[in-house]
Amino acid sequence: MALTPPCPICGREASSAIAGLCFGDKPHLPSAVTLHGCAECDFAFTWPRDPFGYRDYYAAVANDTAQRHGQYRNHPQADILANLIGSRPIRSVLDFGCGGGGLLHVLAERFPHVRFLGFDVNANFPSDLPNLRFTDQFPQDGHDLVILSHVIEHMADISQIKALFDLVGEDGLVHIEMPDPKHYISVPQPHFGYYVDRLHINHFSQRALLKIAPQGFDVLIGGTYRMPYALGDFYPAQYVVLQNRRHEQAVPEAIDAYLQAEAQRWADIRAQLHGRRFFIYGFGDNFHRSLSPGGPLHGLEGNIIAVIDRNAATLATSSRSALQFMDPSEIARIDGALIVCTVSQFSDLAEGFRQAYPNSEVQYL
Ligand SMILES: [Zn+2]
Structure with a gap:
């Protein structure tokens, strides 16, 4: 039984011959080849294939x-x-x-x-x-x-x-x-x-x-x-x-570099908030991610007076957090306090904040 050649790309054993092909005599080239496939690579190739024979053939003939x-x-x-x-x-x-x-x-x-x-x-x-x-x-x-x-x-x-x-x-x-x-x-x-x-x-x-x-x-x-x-x-x-693009960072290193730059960027805000007490506006992913290592609220949970959120009533009973919750309708009574807003500063909120509690300091994260 004829040997099955290895796939030149992956090295796995290729298929038995798809075809056998005959050719006339020519210097450096085989006069008969078989054609084999590799399903793994979606690839087919001829055999035998002597690299030195083909090199000498092309050196002698402009193709x-x-x-x-x-x-x-x-x-x-x-x-x-x-x-x-x-x-x-x-x-x-x-x-x-x-x-x-x-x-x-x-x-x-x-x-x-x-x-x-x-x-x-x-x-x-x-x-x-x-x-x-x-x-x-x-x-x-x-x-x-x-x-x-x-x-x-x-x-x-x-x-x-x-x-x-x-x-x-x-x-x-x-x-x-x-x-x-x-x-x-x-x-x-x-x-x-x-x-x-x-x-x-x-x-x-x-x-x-x-x-x-x-x-x-x-x-x-x-x-x-x-x-x-x-x-x-x-x-x-x-x-x-x-x-x-092989000179560029690999994806894990690129994300690591990004997060280090982020940590640098938010360290100043964390330093500003350190030692102050504030309200949080919004209890979504932005807030929770800000508590992660390197985030602007990391280690500052104890500084939070209360979280302002539309679902305050539900959160007060269901949240595993020890935080206090208050409804946005109550904001007027904290006018003058520092509010750290974790909802997008590009929303209509900014103008609403300015009107509702003009004396509050609002810090966006
Ligand atoms: Zn293969």
């Missing part, structure tokens, strides 16, 4: 020179990227796996003040635009936008895909476009089984893609569309744009 300037026709893709570049502070764009550079040429003409760099194993050709350059040397990091257009479905080593996220600077974007396996069936091509070959070795869902994106990269936009295509008019494509 996408058809997309040179003048022949590029994926205008939906260019529009998505132009919207990103035009609406955000993007100064440098890297197209990793740029092929013939047609996409970058279109974008560089539209955005003369943005620097564009195209990298591919064979991209040692000149550019006729001052803001566009091509290289076959692995690029440096720190780009505002990294484009991975029809690249990652070709990469055998998932850890190398993960490493490409390091090319994006802080707050920068990575735009990933790839075939959309869920729409192969609705966009058939003239040739048998065209979408399953030995070069598209990864068939990603968006879920699978998010599993390989490093922690701290958040989805900005994404979608599917029919890409204009030379062979059968269209090709089913999908894209995701992720933002590098």
Whole structure:
């Protein structure tokens, strides 16, 4: 019985073969592959997949020179990227796996003040635009936008895909476009089984893609569309744009920092109330939360003369608290006292307070 390969993303045992595919002899490439799936990752992949064989194959063959300037026709893709570049502070764009550079040429003409760099194993050709350059040397990091257009479905080593996220600077974007396996069936091509070959070795869902994106990269936009295509008019494509937010605090630390800042902000008010006796207006969540550690009323329960609340009669009998309660209709008799109001200061209350007891000092929490 044939061995079932592990899923390249999660390492779990994948499905038995969905298909067996035969190909002619070509240097560095397998002449037969099987296609396997991982339900956990919503992902399919070919096997075997020798990363060194594929590396040597792409080093010897430019995969996408058809997309040179003048022949590029994926205008939906260019529009998505132009919207990103035009609406955000993007100064440098890297197209990793740029092929013939047609996409970058279109974008560089539209955005003369943005620097564009195209990298591919064979991209040692000149550019006729001052803001566009091509290289076959692995690029440096720190780009505002990294484009991975029809690249990652070709990469055998998932850890190398993960490493490409390091090319994006802080707050920068990575735009990933790839075939959309869920729409192969609705966009058939003239040739048998065209979408399953030995070069598209990864068939990603968006879920699978998010599993390989490093922690701290958040989805900005994404979608599917029919890409204009030379062979059968269209090709089913999908894209995701992720933002590098991994320099930001994790959620627990961000909340901790927020609460520390809050404690700082309310410490002064607590100090002012310390040693004074006052009435509380409102017995809702704002009041109770104010008693929490760091809150403006923390440790000051003993300073409360009474709580003014519409439900005073019920609260007096039902509340577990030892506090005294009084109805708002009785407020006039405490005119002149300090009232700490835990009901929103943006409500109509403020004007009502001013009229009902002009001599009272009102402190809003
Ligand atoms: Zn998996």
